Amino acid sequence: MASGGPGSIHAPAPTAAPLVTAFGVTLLLAGLVTSAIVSVVGVVAFVVGAVGWFREVLPREHEEEVALEPAAAIAPSPHAVQRLAAGTARHRARLPVEVYPYSAGIKGGIAGGIAMAALAVVHGLLAHRSPWYTINLLAAAGSSAMTNAPEAALSQFDAQALLLAFAIHAVLSVLVGLLYGALLPMFPWHPAFWGGLVAPLMWTGLIAAALDVVNPALNARIEWGWFVATQIAFGLVAGLVVARSSRIATFQHAPLAVRSGIETQDDR
């Protein structure tokens, strides 16, 4: 296609040759399932179409002149664009952009653990008239003596069991608190909802499925209503403590020198 005279442009000329050729090929094949006459007509049409096609392009391509039309005007857009520069804040950020410090998770775990322990002791007092019952039951996770102890023995004070239960409870509380600190910034909406309600219910389901192996004594004697209540108490308190902490920005947008921990010259 080339430029034509003034006000016009050359374009390939319309032709029926391709249509006739295609019709010929179709009839040629259709003759297989209809009649030989159809194939003969197809051959004739194919030859006519092919010759016409050749004559369209040889010795010189047949073109027609097309009148030029007014071109579409492209108006500059009034809208400006904010562009992100790599390395600056909020450019292709890895979520979360801000996290809670580890200390917030540890504090949350400790606070949640205290709330949970308090509620567990209340449960022992109300249900078994002994503050030690629930503590000994938790200790049974790591003590075969406690696992096999009768219910009366579980209501008695036992220093070893107290230490063991404290260790288990403290370690788990701090670890779960740290987990809260890491996970809560990733959740939408209010962290207390996820940490206080959703997460406890989820791990209660997990514990219900696995407790028979982890702590048979607890599994045999567990009272699920109280169990869920203590988990939610932990979740609410830990979640609130974590959520109320000040967030700190991740290092992802800090300069390389800062992220690498390189000490640079102070210009002041």
Added chain:
Amino acid sequence: MHRDADRPSVLAILHDWVVTVDHKRLGLMYIASGLVFFLVAGSEAAIMRIQLALPNNHFVSPQVFNRMMTLHGTTMVFFVGMPILLGFANYLVPLMVGARDMAFPRLNAFSFWMSLFGACLLYFSFLGAEGLYGGGTAPDVGWFAYAPLTARAFSRGNSTDYWTLSLLVSGIGSIGTAVNLLATTLCLRCPGMTLGKMPLFVWLNFVVACMILIVISPLTAAQIMLTLDRFLGAHFFDTQAGGSAVLWQHFFWIFGHPEVYVLILPGFAFASEIIPVFSRKVIFGYPFMVAASVSIGFISLGVWAHHMFTVGMTPAGNTFFAVSTMIVGVPTGIKVFNWLATIWGGKIRFATPMLFCIGFLFQFLCAGLTGIMLSVAPFDWQLSDSYFVVAHFHYVLIGGLLFTIFGAIYYWFPKATGRRLDETLGRWHFWLFVVGFNLTFAPLHFAGMIGMPRRIYTYQPGRGFELWNQLASAGVVFQAAAIVFFLWNVVRSLVRGAPAGADPWDAWTLEWSTSSPPPPYNFETLPVVRSRRPLWDLKHPDDPDWRYE
């Protein structure tokens, strides 16, 4: 009343369209023919769904059901999907690369007519109750035409021959268009448009054209072998004379599975153009999108036998094709994530094209997940040839492809006609179609999982299939209503749609720099491109893209 002397007659207009070699008119004729056959194939689907709505139903006979099933599948793949997609490629690729026409305009016209005549030949088989010149009735061997069902002993008359010959004819047209697209993309790009600056639409159609060249060949070979079997007594697929029925399956699926990607990659192309424009953001990860598209093209050539896990291949064969099928999900996943990343943080405009693309994202995700499930050979052994597979591939081809086609029609209709489609009618179309489509095909997953085989004419009561089939058939009503809205919208907008202007969506590719509809020569002066968004550069001379690419 007298006609305006300057106004051409209907015959003159018809003649202009019939003899045209303009890529835009041919593209529109491809799309129009595809839409006509879409209505035909949709009607066939509706007949099947009425038949399956109740157990022991006798709405149609088993023979008619088989014909409906065969013609629905064949028509949808060869005479709806491919023509519409090649039509869009025809219309848009030259405009997007800044060319004045396709590389071979007359071959382009020939390819279109071959495609249309192939479809006409297939439906010609309906003429004559027991055969016009021995033609028999419509094909009834399924769109896959498994041997030995296609042998003379089991398929009398010429119905199967019509199927074979129509696909041979349309296959020639597809190959012609593929050659044309490759030549246009490689040779006719405007100054500055390097391969790395081509729109994703052009890249994807380039990959599709390569795939068509590769995969139509084995299909054509198989069709010729079958024709030789049926007309000259050869025994390629005759198991009683040393032939192999499984050989047909290999030939067919070497074509058939890449064909799914030939169909869905242009759908990806539509989404890749529409989503950025309606999110007001550059496509996320352009190089990865290109690499993923090419990867999909390559990997899809090596997954065909996952359709044949139950034919008794070796464990090594099953393992290879299971793994390759899982691997093809990786570049596909990359594309889905990139579309989501493009939408993320964007200033989204929920116009009808974008609605269809969002529907596509959700539904294609479901299709991909069930595809990965079926790639696991033991799982496939349980569900092969069940309605679970039917549901899966309809989620791919309707939930994926057809939704993007509708999105593309709403998006480029203003460019082709100079008028906008009505947004309210478009929303009715979208919501009815979403509800109808999911109501039809989601339940079929469950029907398949409880054991409903595909391709059955009816089923006995009390097997648990009734509810799922009734839901599926009810969904067809919604889909049909949606299509009525769509057609009404098209007709109404053609007559008195709101004027669109050259660039109604504030888009960035070259086709929007021309008037609507574009002139026959596309561009008076060939554009010079400096970035992936040339129109953006023209609209924002103070802040062009080429500074950042």
